Amino acid sequence: MPAPRWRAALLCLAVAGLLALAAGCGGSDSGSSSSSSSDSGSSSGADSGKKIKMAALYLPNLEADAWSRAFNEGTKAAIQTVGADRVTLKDVEGVPYSNQATQITEQLFQQGNDLVLDTLAAGDLFYAGCAKYPDKACDSVQALGDPPPNTTGHWFKFWQSFYLYGVAAGMLTKSDTLGYVASFEQPYETAQANAYLLGCRSVNPQCKVNVVFINSFNDAPKTVEAAQTLVNGGADVLATFSVTPGVMEVAERNKVWGFSQYSDQTEFGPNALVTGVLIKGAIQKEMELVLSSLLEDKPIEQGPRLYGVDNGLELVPWGPKVPQEVQDKVDAVKQEMIDGKNVFAGPIKDQSGKVRVAAGKELADEFMFEKWTWFVEGVSAK
Amino acid sequence: MSYEVLEGMLASAVLAGIPLAYAALGELLSERVGVINIGIEGVMLVGAAVGFVIAVDSGSTLIGFLASALAGGAFAGAFVALPIVFGRAPQIVIGFAAWFIGIGLSGEVAASYTSRALPQRMAEVHVPLLRDLPLVGKPFFEAPWPVYLGVVLVLLVAFLLHRTRHGMNLRAIGEDPGSAHAAGVPVVRWQLVYVTVGGALMGLGGGMLSLVTIRHWQDQMVAGGGWIALALVIFVAWRPVALLWGAYFFGILLVLGDVGQSQGWGIPSPILDMAPYLLTIAVLIARATRTRRWGGPPTAPAALGSVFVRGQR
Numbered sequence: 300m301p302a303p304r305w306r307a308a309l310l311c312l313a314v315a316g317l318l319a320l321a322a323g324c325g326g327s328d329s330g331s332s333s334s335s336s337s338d339s340g341s342s343s344g345a346d347s348g349k350k351i352k353m354a355a356l357y358l359p360n361l362e363a364d365a366w367s368r369a370f371n372e373g374t375k376a377a378i379q380t381v382g383a384d385r386v387t388l389k390d391v392e393g394v395p396y397s398n399q400a401t402q403i404t405e406q407l408f409q410q411g412n413d414l415v416l417d418t419l420a421a422g423d424l425f426y427a428g429c430a431k432y433p434d435k436a437c438d439s440v441q442a443l444g445d446p447p448p449n450t451t452g453h454w455f456k457f458w459q460s461f462y463l464y465g466v467a468a469g470m471l472t473k474s475d476t477l478g479y480v481a482s483f484e485q486p487y488e489t490a491q492a493n494a495y496l497l498g499c500r501s502v503n504p505q506c507k508v509n510v511v512f513i514n515s516f517n518d519a520p521k522t523v524e525a526a527q528t529l530v531n532g533g534a535d536v537l538a539t540f541s542v543t544p545g546v547m548e549v550a551e552r553n554k555v556w557g558f559s560q561y562s563d564q565t566e567f568g569p570n571a572l573v574t575g576v577l578i579k580g581a582i583q584k585e586m587e588l589v590l591s592s593l594l595e596d597k598p599i600e601q602g603p604r605l606y607g608v609d610n611g612l613e614l615v616p617w618g619p620k621v622p623q624e625v626q627d628k629v630d631a632v633k634q635e636m637i638d639g640k641n642v643f644a645g646p647i648k649d650q651s652g653k654v655r656v657a658a659g660k661e662l663a664d665e666f667m668f669e670k671w672t673w674f675v676e677g678v679s680a681k
Numbered sequence: 682m683s684y685e686v687l688e689g690m691l692a693s694a695v696l697a698g699i700p701l702a703y704a705a706l707g708e709l710l711s712e713r714v715g716v717i718n719i720g721i722e723g724v725m726l727v728g729a730a731v732g733f734v735i736a737v738d739s740g741s742t743l744i745g746f747l748a749s750a751l752a753g754g755a756f757a758g759a760f761v762a763l764p765i766v767f768g769r770a771p772q773i774v775i776g777f778a779a780w781f782i783g784i785g786l787s788g789e790v791a792a793s794y795t796s797r798a799l800p801q802r803m804a805e806v807h808v809p810l811l812r813d814l815p816l817v818g819k820p821f822f823e824a825p826w827p828v829y830l831g832v833v834l835v836l837l838v839a840f841l842l843h844r845t846r847h848g849m850n851l852r853a854i855g856e857d858p859g860s861a862h863a864a865g866v867p868v869v870r871w872q873l874v875y876v877t878v879g880g881a882l883m884g885l886g887g888g889m890l891s892l893v894t895i896r897h898w899q900d901q902m903v904a905g906g907g908w909i910a911l912a913l914v915i916f917v918a919w920r921p922v923a924l925l926w927g928a929y930f931f932g933i934l935l936v937l938g939d940v941g942q943s944q945g946w947g948i949p950s951p952i953l954d955m956a957p958y959l960l961t962i963a964v965l966i967a968r969a970t971r972t973r974r975w976g977g978p979p980t981a982p983a984a985l986g987s988v989f990v991r992g993q994r
Contacts, residue, residue, distance in 0.1 A: 359900045360788070363795045478943075511942040514951055519899035520890070520906070521939075524693055528939035531689025544798075548896045552802075566798040567897065679945050 349594050351414060354389040354407045356400065358419040361390055364517060364542035365562035366578075370418040370440075373582025380583075381590045394419060404428025408435050414593060416440075416586070426450055438589050442603040443669065452603035453585045457487065458494040458667045459607050460576035461538065462642055463614070464558050465498020465506075466632050467573050468536035470625045471556050475505040478529030480522055480539040480546055481512045481680075488512075488540060490667035493675040495538060497643065500677065502628065509534055510680035519543045530555055536573070547571060556618075563615045572618030574629070581611030605664050609637040643667065648676040682944060684816070690933065690940050691820035696894045698932025699831045700725075700886040702924050704910035706835055707753075707882030709919060713842060714875045715855040715984045718761050719776030721883050722907025723783020728753035728884025729891035730787035733794060733898045740800045746827065746888045753884015754877050756783065762876035766869055769988045784901060791898045803827060803893050827889050832925060834882070839921035851875065855982030858989040868989055886910070909935075912961050918968075919981065934960060 357363075361371045371390065378386045389412065394400050400421040405428045407415050413435055417425040420441040429437035430447040442452020468477050479495055481488045492510050499506035509529055513521040522545035526537055530549060536556040539546040547568035550557025557568050559575025585604065592599045606612055614633070617626050636642065645656035655673065656662060662671070674680050704721050711718045718724070731752035736745025760779045764770040806829055808822035842848040851871060853861040858868045890906065891898055909931055916931075917923035938953035946953075 360792050362793050363900050365796070368796065509943045511939045513939075514954060517899060518904055519895050519897065519902040520697070520904050520935075523895050524697060524936050525939040525942075527689065527693045528936060528943050531686050531693070531940075532943045533685070534943075543899050544796075544897055545895065548798075552896075562796070564796075566796075680942070 349385070349596070351386045351590060351593055352389070352412045353386060353414040353416065353590070354391055354412045355416040355418060356394040356403065356421070356425070357390065357392045358394060358396075359517070360392040365544070365560060365564060366516075366542040367418060369562050369577070369579045370416075370582055373579040374416065374586050376579070376583045377586030377590060380587050381594060385594060386590055394421070396421060396424065398424060398427075400424040401428040404437075405431060408432040414438065414589065436589070436593060436599070438585070439603075446601070448601070451589065451599045451601050453581075454487075454603050454605055454668060455576075455578055455581055455612055456605050456607035456664060456667075457540075457576065458490040458643070458664075459636055460612060460614070461491040461494040462498035463608075463629050463633055463636075464538050464573070465495040465500075465508075466502055467621070467625050467629045468495070468538075468556065469499035469501065469503035469506050470628060471573065471621070472499075472503070472506065472536050474533045474535045475503065475507060476533045476535065477506065477508045478526065478532075478534030478537045479508055479510045480525045480529065480537065480541055481510050482516050482540045483514060484512055486669050486671045487667065489674060490671040491540060492678050492680060493647075493671065494643070494667075496675050496677045497647070498632075501632075501642070507677045507679065510674075510678060512680070513541065515541070517542045519545055522546060523549055526550070527553075544568075559615050565615065565618070570618070570620060572615075573621055573625075574617055575615045577613040577615055578606075578611075580613050581606035584611040603668075605668060607636070607664075608633055609639075649673045650676055650678065652676055682940070686940065686944065688816055688819055690936055691817065692824075693936040694929060694932035695820050695824055695828060696932075697935045698928040698930075699828050700889040700894060701906060701910050701913055701931055702831050702835060702928035703886030703889060704883045704907060705913040705917075705924050705928065706831075706838055706921065707757075707879035707886070708910055708914045709879075709921060709924065710838060710842075710882065711757075711876045711879035712914060712919065712982055712985055713855045714851055714872045715858055715982055715987065715989065716762070716765055716872055716876050717772050717776065717986045718757065718779070718876060718879065719773060719911060720757075720761055720779025720783060720907075721910050722903055722905070723780040723787075724753050724757050724761075724880050724883040725887035725890070725903045725907045725910075726783045726787035726901065727756045727790075728887030729902060730791035730794075730887075730898060732884070732888030733797075733799075733891040734791050736799055736892055737794060737797050742799060742801055742803050742892050745892055746803075746885070749884045749888025749892070750881040751884070753887065754881030756786070757880020757883065758873070758877035761880065762873050766872045766876065766989075769990065772986050780907075788900050794898045795900070797898070799892065799896055825893050827885075827893055831885075831889070835921050835925055842921060852982070855984055858984050858987075862989075862991060868991075872989070883907070883910075909957070909961075912965075915981070916961065916965065916968075931957060931961075 357367045401424050404415055415437050417439045422444050426446050429450045433449050437450040439452045441454050479492050496508040511525040513525050522541040522543050526546045526549035530553045537546045537550050538558040544564045544567040547557045547564045550571035551568035556573050557571040558573055561578050565572050641661040643662040645660040646654050646658045647656035649655045728749035732745045732749025735748035736742045764775050765772050803825040806826045812818045812822040850866045854868050862868045913927050917927040934957035941953045
């Protein structure tokens with residue numbers, strides 16, 4: 300019979316295990332650092348003077364989703380360009396949306412990092428850590444709210460990619476119903492739903508968009524359920540803002556069309572694939588700008604810089620079943636965007652039928668990023 | 682709501698509900714022998730992760746599904762059954778520990794598999810005649826085979842617990858392990874065995890999520906399903922057959938939020954997402970007060986959560 304001591308020992312073990320886990324969840328920076336300074340192209344920096352230590356914060360692990368993967372690849376590519384011998388990169392995985400994000404940021408500066416990149420859009424939690432080290436630099440994805448002076452930011456013009464999705468979907472749909480698995484009710488997500496609809500209406504006046512918000516960026520079961528619900532409701536083209544490939548899976552399973560998001564998710568729906576946005580190129584441009592500015596001691600504008608199809612935002616290669624005329628049409632619209640045409644022009648009506656953007660007026664990117672709070676006529680949300 | 686939407690909702694509810702039925706069945710077995718395993722979520726995650734990894738590597742979803750059972754059983758055996766039954770550690774603490782360990786372990790095991798797709802689909806079984814029934818035909822009788830396996834396992838466990846002498850012994854352990862021991866039932870052995878078997882069932886629940894319902898791996902993808910399964914056991918008052926209805930019902934609640942949004946019911950989406958949990962509370966209260974008239978609310982196994990020490994009563 301086990302003696303009470305035995306039990307105490309086991310309990311201690313359990314408690315110790317719990318503590319270790321708690322520590323592991325938070326400051327996972329200890330185990331997962333990866334330095335990409337192996338390349339020895341030492342001649343690239345002529346003055347070879349300044350070197351930079353940077354760290355990147357990730358919500359899950361590096362490989363966990365399309366979003367994190369794109370940031371990791373884009374940052375590494377930028378480091379290769381500015382000189383792999385001049386920048387060391389430390390990846391910090393498992394950073395939660397809590398004051399731990401602040402503490403981890405502070406610790407990274409204490410450890411001598413010059414730049415911290417926030418890929419999880421931690422907002423104020425990240426700014427709080429940056430504000431305490433005004434001599435160091437921070438780069439925040441999204442950069443909404445009120446970042447301190449040393450914190451620069453960037454975001455992506457997903458409203459452009461969703462408009463292009465809409466053009467393709469409008470030509471592909473048979474039910475005139477598109478589905479959008481959205482995350483949170485934020486202006487940029489509203490803009491994406493609206494852009495999807497406007498793109499679709501530009502080629503198909505009957506088009507409508509059904510939206511389901513899942514209140515998460517990465518809830519896999521919710522993404523799948525929401526996508527299936529949209530298909531059940533008649534949608535035959537699906538798009539998403541979730542980082543999981545659930546929408547592509549559901550599209551493939553139901554033999555409808557689907558858009559990949561952030562990274563190439565073709566593998567999850569090889570027959571369903573239309574196209575999808577790739578953010579890696581935009582991240583590379585952003586990091587090249589920030590790193591080279593720091594290396595040359597040049598000031599960086601606070602931003603946020605918005606990256607669109609004219610500046611790094613790309614599309615994955617067309618799915619094998621997408622007709623040529625659809626590809627040509629979308630490529631043409633994309634070229635117009637690159638040439639500077641603003642497709643978000645009035646008249647635009649809201650859900651009640653009221654004209655909110657008069658004919659001849661155009662919507663600015665800043666409006667779509669931060670201020671578009673009403674849905675366009677033809678979008679069904681809530 | 683159109684016919685197609687309703688039919689589609691039922692089909693989604695089946696795929697969302699049956700993994701819960703697997704997990705809740707495992708919990709029910711475990712609780713029937715007096716051990717409350719609140720680490721279901723962690724066990725399911727381990728099953729989901731290992732099942733997915735093995736399915737991708739072996740090229741067979743069937744092998745992956747079997748592996749999820751083995752992984753769930755091994756995990757629950759090592760981190761729940763051994764510490765509780767041998768170590769006499771407090772069950773709630775161990776359950777929480779198992780939850781966290783499951784999160785970490787599953788994340789590590791499947792870390793490089795998040796961008797991988799499954800090699801094949803689970804075969805669907807089409808039941809002749811029944812599949813032609815209106816509304817319920819397609820959702821219930823044109824489903825992937827693990828759905829039917831779940832139903833069969835529920836019936837098997839019901840038979841085992843309520844129609845066999847062995848089952849009576851098991852229930853006796855959960856009610857009064859001292860007496861069961863005095864009557865010659867090997868309490869420790871069956872507690873070890875059934876907490877482990879329960880873990881295997883939870884593993885299958887996780888495996889069904891990653892291999893059938895969601896079909897890819899994502900960190901913490903069980904997303905609270907384990908906690909719903911825990912509630913489900915209480916909800917059905919420890920009766921296995923009722924688990925099936927309970928699981929379908931919870932499955933419908935889980936997809937209701939999305940249906941409401943896509944149908945434009947005008948209810949804010951966070952409210953609809955809370956609906957399953959609000960209704961759980963309401964139904965549990967309703968049930969407890971209603972049955973009082975008929976001899977009191979359904980009661981848990983009397984010795985649930987207690988520590989059995991041979992020779993002590």
